[in-house]
Amino acid sequence: MTATSQEIATTAVKKKGGIRWSRVALHFFLFTMALVWLFPLLYALYTSLRPYDDTSKLGYFSIGGAYNLDNYIKAFTDGHLPSYFLNTLIVVVPAVLLTLILASMAAFVLSRFSWRFNLLFLMLFTAGNLLPQQVIITPLFRMFLLLPLPSFLSDNGLWYDQYFGVIAIHVAFQLGFCTFVLSNYMKTLPQEMVEAAVVDGASVFQIYRRVIMPLVRPAFAALVVLETTWIYNDFFWALLLMKSGDRMPITSALNNLKGNFFVDNNLIAAGAIIVALPTMIVFFAAQKQFISGLTLGSTKG
Amino acid sequence: MTSDVVEPATPTAPAVGVAAVPKPKGRLRLSRGDKWVLALLLGIPAFVHIFLVWVPTLASVVLSFTSWNGIGGLDRIKFVGIDNYRVLVTTYPPFWPAIEHNLIWLGVFMLIATPIGIFFAVLLDKEIRGTRFYQGALYLPVVLSLAIIGFIAQLFLSTDQGLVNGVLAKVGVAPVDWLGNSSLNLWAVLVFASWRQVGYVMILYLAGLKGVDPTLREAAKVDGATEVQTFFRVIFPVMRPINIVVLVITVIESLRAFDLAYIINRGLNGLELLSVLVTNNIIGEASRIGFGSAIAVILLVVAVGPIIVYLTRTLREETR
Numbered sequence: 001m002t003a004t005s006q007e008i009a010t011t012a013v014k015k016k017g018g019i020r021w022s023r024v025a026l027h028f029f030l031f032t033m034a035l036v037w038l039f040p041l042l043y044a045l046y047t048s049l050r051p052y053d054d055t056s057k058l059g060y061f062s063i064g065g066a067y068n069l070d071n072y073i074k075a076f077t078d079g080h081l082p083s084y085f086l087n088t089l090i091v092v093v094p095a096v097l098l099t100l101i102l103a104s105m106a107a108f109v110l111s112r113f114s115w116r117f118n119l120l121f122l123m124l125f126t127a128g129n130l131l132p133q134q135v136i137i138t139p140l141f142r143m144f145l146l147l148p149l150p151s152f153l154s155d156n157g158l159w160y161d162q163y164f165g166v167i168a169i170h171v172a173f174q175l176g177f178c179t180f181v182l183s184n185y186m187k188t189l190p191q192e193m194v195e196a197a198v199v200d201g202a203s204v205f206q207i208y209r210r211v212i213m214p215l216v217r218p219a220f221a222a223l224v225v226l227e228t229t230w231i232y233n234d235f236f237w238a239l240l241l242m243k244s245g246d247r248m249p250i251t252s253a254l255n256n257l258k259g260n261f262f263v264d265n266n267l268i269a270a271g272a273i274i275v276a277l278p279t280m281i282v283f284f285a286a287q288k289q290f291i292s293g294l295t296l297g298s299t300k301g
Numbered sequence: 302m303t304s305d306v307v308e309p310a311t312p313t314a315p316a317v318g319v320a321a322v323p324k325p326k327g328r329l330r331l332s333r334g335d336k337w338v339l340a341l342l343l344g345i346p347a348f349v350h351i352f353l354v355w356v357p358t359l360a361s362v363v364l365s366f367t368s369w370n371g372i373g374g375l376d377r378i379k380f381v382g383i384d385n386y387r388v389l390v391t392t393y394p395p396f397w398p399a400i401e402h403n404l405i406w407l408g409v410f411m412l413i414a415t416p417i418g419i420f421f422a423v424l425l426d427k428e429i430r431g432t433r434f435y436q437g438a439l440y441l442p443v444v445l446s447l448a449i450i451g452f453i454a455q456l457f458l459s460t461d462q463g464l465v466n467g468v469l470a471k472v473g474v475a476p477v478d479w480l481g482n483s484s485l486n487l488w489a490v491l492v493f494a495s496w497r498q499v500g501y502v503m504i505l506y507l508a509g510l511k512g513v514d515p516t517l518r519e520a521a522k523v524d525g526a527t528e529v530q531t532f533f534r535v536i537f538p539v540m541r542p543i544n545i546v547v548l549v550i551t552v553i554e555s556l557r558a559f560d561l562a563y564i565i566n567r568g569l570n571g572l573e574l575l576s577v578l579v580t581n582n583i584i585g586e587a588s589r590i591g592f593g594s595a596i597a598v599i600l601l602v603v604a605v606g607p608i609i610v611y612l613t614r615t616l617r618e619e620t621r
Contacts, residue, residue, distance in 0.1 A: 023429065026424060026427070026429060027429065027430075027431070029424070030424060030425075030429075030431075030435045031431075031435070033421070033435075033438075033439065034434065034435050034438035034439060035438075037438050037439050037441065037442065037496070037499075037500070038438050038441065040442075040453050040456075040457065040493075040496065041441065041442075041453070043456065043457070043464060044453055044456055047456060047464075055462070056462075059467045059470065059471075060462060060463065060464050060467040061464055061467035061468045061470075061471060062467075102345060102346035102349060103346060105342040105343070105345065105346055106342070106343050106346040106347060108342060109339055109342050109343040110343065113339060115339075121343065121347055122615070123612055123615070124347075124350065124351065124355065125350060126611070126612060126615055127608050127611075127612060128350055128354040128355065130549070130553055130604065130607070130608045130611060131354065131358065131601070131604060131608070132553065132556045132557045132576065132600050132601075132604055133557065133559075133576075134557070134559065134575070134576040134579040134580065134597055134600055135357075135358055135361055135597045135598075135600050135601045135604065136353075136354060136357035136358050136361060136597075137357075137579060137580060137583065137597070138357075138361060138364065138579065138582070138583050138590060138593045138594045138597055139356075139357040139360035139361055139364060139594070140353065140357045141583050142371065142590065143356075143357065143360075146375075168349075168353060169353055171349060172349050172350050172352070172353035172354050173353070173354060175346055175349060175350045176350060176354070179346065179350075180615075203332075203334065203335055203338070204331065204335040204338045204339055204342075205335075205338045205342075208342065229444055232446070233444075233445070233446035233447070233448075234446075235446060235447065235448040235560045235563075235564075236559060236560065239563075239580075240580060240583070240584065251446045251448040251449070252448065254448060254449070254452050255564075263455075263459070263462065265455070265456055265459060265462040265463075268452050268455065268456065269456055271452070272449050272452045272453055272456075275446070275448075275449055276445050276446070276449050279444045279445060279446070280441065280444060280445075282444070283437075283440075283441065283444040284437070287433075287437060290444070291440075291504055291508070294504055294505070294508075295504065295505065295508035
């Protein structure tokens, strides 16, 4: 059936002489659009390579003058970017790991065992992932000021202004999406494998650890890529739940490159490129995982 | 499932359909220890999620009927009925502008960014050479933090050092205060917000298109339908599940809009948004907890609609 329909399709293509021209036009259009879409980043890159003095003399819409990495050096040293990168790292690594471990636990139960409240829990996780963050920020902010925390996790005894607190809200919020994605994924795994393990006398935990977890690796890879990017990109939670400037993540460090009375756009351009670089590298290295993770969460369910 | 047109469309997922495996759920005999393990496996993540997401959500609703400046203990919270809401709609100046701006944001996303994203997806679905490059370029803004996009917007739009005014100066046009002028800045910001949103919609839609049964397209072609007709009469209707997801995401993203406005001018003077108003009422000296919560509840009420639409989709597949 497919063979015949393919034949029909190919003959239809052959008959039409103009098909090549429409292909050329399509390429031309898409190439132009790709350039338009890349232009803001290319322009930021270009500006970041030019000294401020040259652009103020020649204007920003110009070529010529010197091209060097001075803005990058200045952004790194004056903006203390390395220490902000470290702050981001301190949040991203535990947050991604904890999110995935906890989500896989919940997804395992929800997808593999029939229980009266399965649907309710799945609804809570799914809906929680869709809430605008601002809906919960006010009470959360007050909770973080009231909740105690032992001193090895918090130097002020609270959740507020602590890495712990920011990690916790990332984990709690991202759990919704990851549980939803992973439980959909686990449902596609054949039940026979679990049954075989049960016959062999495996406990529930062994089934989770030894049967299911190895099989969800592709979904895990996709989620690691996605969650790392999202948590790295966060601006909102840290802005509201952190107070100490020296604990802020890299995304808010860009503000420090802005002087009080004077803005140097070339310096900001360099800062923006530096901060954007890790996510762009992740994207180019793992484009497939990135996209499959996103579509895993949307097309199913 | 009502139709099998939209496949899981996930390159990583095994090809086993959900429906193909009859699940003998609950047939396992569980020991007491196993039951404890199960309870912990679900209980720990559920507790974390409920404690930090749903408890604050409910607290927002409760606090919205109270007055509290955050100083002193919880016993200083005073119940004031619907006062906060009354003040909000009658005397709080930035409220109605914020509503208007959120609606404009939604409108631009829905009528401009989303159709462009769908259009790109349809073009990229043709599997021409270089698709990976085009797709990567169009999608790249999505991996950027909105904070960075805010700074990139400033590179283009700032009055003295922006590229746009630099170009205008060459043709003799006086500099425009794109980000400071309250009747221009929202639109200027939306250009950059859409720059990102288009790629997001494109990827979601492309995944859906990959799952459309190719024989549908061929049948339409045999019947002599043009490409435009095929899309609107055949493809678009069978893409209904994806259309709903895109619609839900568009609404939610418009409600979440925050970072760009905050980076550019802290959401003042033309960039008021509900999300910024919420945070403005808790940051700073005089926090108005109850009042801020009332604005949050309005966000919640608007978000509930799309969330329910999304859940009913999930539910339908779940109980199938």
